[in-house]
Amino acid sequence: MSYIQENINEVRDNIYNICKKMNRNPEDIKIIAVTKTVDIDRISTAIDFGIDAIGENRVQEIRKKYNKIDKKVEWHMIGHLQTNKVKYIIDKVSLIHSLDSLRLAKEIDKRAKNIDKTMNVLVQINIGNEDSKYGIDLDDVHNFIEKLESFKNLKVQGLMAIAPYVKNPEAVRPHFKKMKKIFDDLKGKDIENLEMKYLSMGMTNDYLVAIEEGANIVRIGTGIFGKRNYNK
Numbered sequence: 708m709s710y711i712q713e714n715i716n717e718v719r720d721n722i723y724n725i726c727k728k729m730n731r732n733p734e735d736i737k738i739i740a741v742t743k744t745v746d747i748d749r750i751s752t753a754i755d756f757g758i759d760a761i762g763e764n765r766v767q768e769i770r771k772k773y774n775k776i777d778k779k780v781e782w783h784m785i786g787h788l789q790t791n792k793v794k795y796i797i798d799k800v801s802l803i804h805s806l807d808s809l810r811l812a813k814e815i816d817k818r819a820k821n822i823d824k825t826m827n828v829l830v831q832i833n834i835g836n837e838d839s840k841y842g843i844d845l846d847d848v849h850n851f852i853e854k855l856e857s858f859k860n861l862k863v864q865g866l867m868a869i870a871p872y873v874k875n876p877e878a879v880r881p882h883f884k885k886m887k888k889i890f891d892d893l894k895g896k897d898i899e900n901l902e903m904k905y906l907s908m909g910m911t912n913d914y915l916v917a918i919e920e921g922a923n924i925v926r927i928g929t930g931i932f933g934k935r936n937y938n939k
């Protein structure tokens with residue numbers, strides 16, 4: 708059995724067990740296999756073992772790989788997106804996790820409109836208030852989402868966060884709790900292009916804590932493909 712298959716099975720088992728414990732349906736948890744630095748062969752293997760959504764954090768890498776993967780899979784943009792690069796991925800990705808400014812929203816809306824598409828997006832929250840991370844401040848989220856209503860080719864499907872990196876994932880539980888609370892608050896908002904459906908949080912180190920706190924999308928790289936090799 709390939710190590711990728713073993714890893715996928717392990718992730719699935721872990722998710723199954725935590726969901727049983729939490730009384731949640733494991734099928735409600737969407738796994739995004741994060742494929743940055745991962746080559747085409749290994750991505751194909753993961754797809755063969757049931758991965759149906761992959762996440763990349765750089766536009767360049769999506770462009771490089773997109774045509775080389777001939778299997779059916781959803782592409783997700785999970786990294787910071789520069790306005791001038793939206794045009795390269797607008798026709799390729801099914802969800803942008805990293806909407807973090809009005810300027811970007813405007814560009815996505817414009818490019819989506821050009822190709823007659825409604826682009827699904829998540830609003831990225833800077834949950835740890837870290838200078839090094841992109842995202843909207845927690846206090847500004849309501850306001851930001853209200854301003855998105857005018858972008859008709861944008862559909863806001865939820866929130867995304869990257870928790871601060873810590874050794875012990877228990878340390879980020881309070882951040883995930885806060886995310887879930889805003890997620891639930893926003894569900895009640897009457898905004899035409901808003902449908903709070905996805906809460907994208909949790910990576911290899913902290914996805915089980917994230918699921919316990921309500922995540923329904925987890926983004927897993929190392930846990931599926933092993934340690935990344937940036938030199939290739």
Ligand SMILES: *Cc1c(COP(=O)(O)O)cnc(C)c1O
Nearest residue numbers: 741764785910911926927928929
């Ligand atoms: C790399 C990356 C991940 C996956 O990280 P792992 O720790 O390898 O699981 C998840 N989300 C984003 C935004 C990333 O850039």
